[in-house]
Amino acid sequence: DQQVKQNSPSLSVQEGRISILNCDYTNSMFDYFLWYKKYPAEGPTFLISISSIKDKNEDGRFTVFLNKSAKHLSLHIVPSQPGDSAVYFCAASAHEGFQKLVFGTGTRLLVSP
Amino acid sequence: GAVVSQHPSRVICKSGTSVKIECRSLDFQATTMFWYRQFPKQSLMLMATSNEGSKATYEQGVEKDKFLINHASLTLSTLTVTSAHPEDSSFYICSAPRLTGPETQYFGPGTRLLVL
Numbered sequence: 001d002q003q004v005k006q007n008s009p010s011l012s013v014q015e016g017r018i019s020i021l022n023c024d025y026t027n028s029m030f031d032y033f034l035w036y037k038k039y040p041a042e043g044p045t046f047l048i049s050i051s052s053i054k055d056k057n058e059d060g061r062f063t064v065f066l067n068k069s070a071k072h073l074s075l076h077i078v079p080s081q082p083g084d085s086a087v088y089f090c091a092a093s094a095h096e097g098f099q100k101l102v103f104g105t106g107t108r109l110l111v112s113p
Numbered sequence: 114g115a116v117v118s119q120h121p122s123r124v125i126c127k128s129g130t131s132v133k134i135e136c137r138s139l140d141f142q143a144t145t146m147f148w149y150r151q152f153p154k155q156s157l158m159l160m161a162t163s164n165e166g167s168k169a170t171y172e173q174g175v176e177k178d179k180f181l182i183n184h185a186s187l188t189l190s191t192l193t194v195t196s197a198h199p200e201d202s203s204f205y206i207c208s209a210p211r212l213t214g215p216e217t218q219y220f221g222p223g224t225r226l227l228v229l
Contacts, residue, residue: 002156034217041123043206043220044157089157099210099217100147103157 003027004092004104012110019077021107023090026071030092034101035064035075037086044089048075080111116140117209119221126197127229134192134224136163136207142187143209147218148180151204163190163207197228 004025013019021035031052036044050057050064050073057064063076077084090104120135136146146163161182162170169182179201181193194201204225208218 032217034215041204041223041225043117043208043222046216049215049217093217100159100162101157101208101218102159103149105156106154 001026002105003030004090004102006088006090006104006107008107009105010108010110012112013080015082015111015113016079019075019080019084019109019111021075021077021088021090021109023073023075023104024071025073025092025102027092027094027102028071029094030102031095032093033064033066033073034091034093035062036089036091036103037084038089038106039086047088077109080109082111082113084111085109117143117207117219117221119205119207119224121224122222123225123227125227125229128198129196132194132197132226134194134205134207134226136190136192136209136221138188138209138219141209143190144187145210146184146190147208147210148182148190148192149206149208151206151223157206160192163192165190194226197226199228202226202228 034049035047038044048059048062066073087106087108089106091101116139118137144165148160149157151157160175163182163184165184171177184190206223207221
């Protein structure tokens with residue numbers, strides 16, 4: 001049972017445009033959400049997070065939006081850069097889980113010059 | 114700053130042998146560490162929670178007798194893949210909880226295991 005899903009396995013965007021990566025979850029106990037960037041054979045790199053008490057968090061080029069009623073979050077990257085090309089994972093945790101993370105299925109982003 | 118290291122970074126072994134992977138917290142203590150596994154082009158799946166001084170907690174479907182976890186000190190957790198088989202070939206990543214900041218865990222760089 002995949003509690004966190006990223007329905008788009010891949011996304012291609014031109015440099016300078018906006019990249020929008022989506023994530024859906026099913027467990028209503030999740031109250032903290034994170035986005036990671038990952039390269040093959042490396043550990044994930046933290047990008048940005050959001051608590052369930054907020055609906056938006058912004059950090060530089062990265063903005064995460066949370067829609068609790070729809071159990072949906074998205075990561076916006078603008079402007080996209082070729083160096084952003086990687087696999088992006090959303091992850092969720094529940095307070096009771098003490099930081100145990102449930103990862104989504106991943107979206108491969110390709111930003112072309 | 115605080116980081117998590119893993120050793121080895123990659124290992125190739127023959128089927129039937131056991132492989133030990135170390136996860137160390139550098140410059141901080143971790144009473145809890147997490148072990149994840151990632152198969153090619155798939156998600157990171159939590160395997161188990163390593164607890165210093167007590168037994169590890171395994172996720173559903175993970176064989177505790179096959180994946181032995183020992184958290185012998187506040188800075189070291191080890192994962193031993195016993196009697197490894199080709200289907201155990203995967204990327205193993207450990208992490209340690211971070212008590213402050215938006216990033217809740219420090220992740221290690223991962224260990225690539227290939228079982229022939």
